[in-house]
Amino acid sequence: MLATVLSISTSSAAVPSWRRATRTITTAACFLPMSLSFGTSNNILLHQPNTDRQIWMRSRHSKQSYHGIIGRSSNSVSSRIAGILSAEGNTCTSNNNISVDYTTYPPPDDSFMDHMLYRVNEMNIIPRHIKSSLIDFVVDGHVLGRLTPQIAQLLISNNKDGIFELSSSSNNGGDDLSKPTTTFLTLGTAAGTTFEQRTKSVSKVMTNLHNLGYISGWRNELYPVSDTFDNSKLQQPLFLIERAAAPTLGLLEYGVHINGLVVKNLQHDIMNNSNDVQMWMARRSQTKSKYPGYVDHIVAGGQPYGLSLMENVIKECMEEAGIPEDVARRGIRPAGAISYEIYSPISTASGTTAAAAFADQGSVGWGAINRVVLFCFDLYLPQDFVPKAVDGEVESFFLWGLDDIVKSMDPECTDPIKPNCYPVIIEYLIRSGVVSSDSPKYLEILRKLRSGPCC
Template sequence: MRKDKEWSDALLKLVSDLNNFNYADPSKDPAHAGCVPIYIDGHRVGVVPEDVLAELTNYPDVFSIHNDNSNKSVHLNEKLSTVEERSKAFEQVLQDLRHKEKFVTLKGWRNEKYSIYYKLGEPPLCHVERAGCPLFGFIQYGVHVNGYTLKDGQLKMWVGRRSKTKQTFPNMLDNMCAGGLTSGLGVTECTIKECQEEGSVEDETLKNLKAVGSISYCFKDYRGVEPETQYLYDLEVSPDFIPKNADGEMQNFQLYTIEELQNLIIAGEFKPNCALVIVDFLIRHGYVTPDDEPNYCYIIQRMHMALEPSL
C-alpha cells in the first residue's frame, strides 16, 4: 500500500477534477457565471450552461427565460403538466438539437432514459434521454460494484477495460460492474442487472452483494454540467471467479492488488468516477487512514457533495 506524496497528490487531483463546478450556486464562480438554474413545476432541478441557454430560446413553446432582478433562469412551460408531456417535449427538443449537431454529448445518444427528480423518493417529474442530461445539469444516478477477493494472502480487485466504442471514456479502466440508473429500475435491481450483463455474475455469488453507501460530486466538461450520485456496492467473489462480459461494454477483466490499483489511479488509467469508487473502498476497508493521509477529511468531504435539496 503506497503512502507517499504522489499518491496523496493523485487523490487531491481526483476530487478536484470531479468537483470543478459549484452546483449549488454557479454564479459564485466567474468561470461559470453564465450558467443558470432550470425549473420544472416550480422546482430547481438543474443548471443550464450558457451555450445551451442560447439554443433553448428557439423553443418558446417548451422553455421560457425569466430575468428577475438580473437573476436569469429557465422554466419548463407550465402547460406541460404531466410526466408524459414533459418527457415528450424534452425528447423533441433533444432530437432536434441532435439533428442539428449542436452539442457533442448528443453524438453519444443512448436510447436510454433517466428519471428527473426534485427529490429522490418522490415521483419523477419527467424522463430524459441520458445523453441530453448534461445540457440541463440534471442529477444523474448510477450504480458501481467493487468486485474483490482474497487470493494469495492479499485482497485483490477485479477491474474491467471499457470497450473502445463506448460513448464516453472509451478504453479506460472501470469498476467490475457499473451503469446508470435507468428509468423504471430500483437501485439494487439495476445493480444486479449490471452484474449479470457486464460480469456474468451468477445468482449464488450475488447473494454476497452488499450496499455500502454512495458518493456524489459535480463537474463541468465538454458535454455540459454533470452532477452525479453513485450508489456503491461491494461484492466478495471466490478466488476462482472470473468475470465474463455479456453485453459488449467491456473488453476484458484483470485482477489487481491494492498497490497496482493505486499506480493505475496515479497514471490516470481509470474513468475518474470509477477511481473515486475505488478510493471509497480503500477508505472503508482501512487502506487509506487519517494517520497516513494528510488530506483525509477534505477528500471524504469532496466525495459527498450536497446535490439534492434539503429535506
C-alpha cells in the first residue's frame, strides 16, 4: 500500500543564490508484504529502530550511503510511483505469488481541500496592520515573545514597581542608519535577576490583570518560559508564568494533542483502508472556559514545567480519558508537530468595568498573540477499549470515522471540532496518505501547518 507522507523543498547552499535551484521532494511510504524481495544486489533490507518494521533501501554505487528504494522526478506523483518496480529496473519476486496493489487514495476534490485550508487558516490569523506593529519581549538577550504596543503599555501602567519597562536597542551608536533603533519590552530591575524572583514578580502583575478582568480562563498551571523547546533550557527556564497569561506576552506555548485511533485490521497497517480507521473524539464539558461543548481530541493538554513530553502524554491519557499507563505506552507513537500564530482580541466576557474599558480603547492592538507549537501523537487503542471521563473536563467520548471528520471541516458544519485540533488531524490525514500529494492546494496546506515558530 502506497501512501504519500509529505513534501519538502530543498536547495543547495553551496552555490550562490542566483544559481541555486529549489526542488520540491514528495516522500511516500509503501507497505510491502514480508515475502516481497527486490532482485538487484544493491538493495538491502534495514531494520527501523524501536519498531517491528524493516525498510528496503538502495545502496549507491561507490558511495557509502543509502537512499530510498525509488527515486525519480515526476509531474504526477501517484501515477509515477504506481510503476515504481519496473521504473528502477528492480525485479519484484514473491515466493507466495502475493499481488500487491500499488495504488494511493484518489486526490480529494477541490471543496474538501478548500475546507481543510479554511480550518488551517482559522489558526493563522494576524491582521497585517497588527503584525507590522508587534514589538519583542526580550529578557537577557533572548526574544521570548511578541506583543502589541498597546499591551506593552498596559503591562507597564498596571505595575507601579517597574517590573515591566520599555527599552531600546541602539543602531551601533547612531552610525549605522540601516539598523534603526527598535523598542522592546523587557523586565526591569525590580523584577529581580533570579528564576524565583522573576517568577514571583511576573505573577504579581498577571494576577492583578486577571483580577481586573483583562486575563480570563485562569488555570493555575505554570508554563516554563524559554526561547526554544530545547529540553535543557525548559528544565532551567528564565521564569514560570500562569498558562492563561502566556498570550499576553506572546510567549511560545507548547502542548500535546493525541489522535486516538482504532484500526479494524491492524495487521494490514493503518494505511491499507481508510474505512478501517476510526478516531476517538471527546465532547468538552459545558463548564470549560474556552470552547464549551465542542468536539475535541480524546486527549490534549499544555506542556507543563518539570515533565518530558512522554511523561505528560501518559499523565494526560490517565487524567482525561482513563487510559491505563500500560495501554498508553504500548500504543503511543510520536508523530511530528504543527505550529500556529493567531491574534485574539480581548474578550469582555468577564463583564468587569476594567475589561470593558480595555476593549473600548480601540480595536487596533487590543489583543493577545497566541504562538503555539503542538506535538502530535498517534495512540493505537484496542477495539474493545472505551475511554472514560475522569477529571470532569469531558462530557462523553464517541467514535468518528474519517468521513465524519472530513464532514466536520465544512465551514457550515454545526458541530465542529475545536479549531486547534484541525491542524493536527489534517497533518494526520496527509501523513497517512488520505490526502494525496496530487491534490490541489496540497503544498499550501503543508506550509501553513507550520506557519508559527517551530523552535
